[in-house]
Amino acid sequence: MTNEEKELKKPNSSLDPEAIKELQAHQKAVKEPNSSSSLDPEAIKELQLHRKAVKEDSSYLSLIREREIGIKRKVIETQIKADKVVAEAKEEVEKQKPKAETDVRKKVEIYIKEQKAKIQKEAQKIIEKTSDKTKEAEKIGKQNFDKAISKLTDLLVPSK
Numbered sequence: 001m002t003n004e005e006k007e008l009k010k011p012n013s014s015l016d017p018e019a020i021k022e023l024q025a026h027q028k029a030v031k032e033p034n035s036s037s038s039l040d041p042e043a044i045k046e047l048q049l050h051r052k053a054v055k056e057d058s059s060y061l062s063l064i065r066e067r068e069i070g071i072k073r074k075v076i077e078t079q080i081k082a083d084k085v086v087a088e089a090k091e092e093v094e095k096q097k098p099k100a101e102t103d104v105r106k107k108v109e110i111y112i113k114e115q116k117a118k119i120q121k122e123a124q125k126i127i128e129k130t131s132d133k134t135k136e137a138e139k140i141g142k143q144n145f146d147k148a149i150s151k152l153t154d155l156l157v158p159s160k
Contacts, residue, residue, distance in 0.1 A: 047072065051069070
């Protein structure tokens, strides 16, 4: 039994239970290269060669190889955790995306309503000014209507 396997079987292992399960799945994938795994085939072959060498060789090199395998295991665990963090972050982004879109739509609707209200106020002011000017012009026109008719009459009808 390798140090790696001993570490996994310890009840007070420093690894969390999920990491242990994932590592065991990876170990199974290493032992059974045809099963599906998130490791690439080259890494699986390399780990298999290391395991075989560790079993066959009991020298200092085997201890070094065992430690190398332990380090690779930690790298794999870290990669698995990093992949989980990335996946969770992507899920969180996808969850927040509709809310963000809704918020943006609401803000756009509010902005449009505010702009419409401004435009309507300006239009109302223009209408009021135009109405006042029209009434004033009409009043002046009525006042000068009789004068204008008499001038036109004088121009059109020659006087004796």
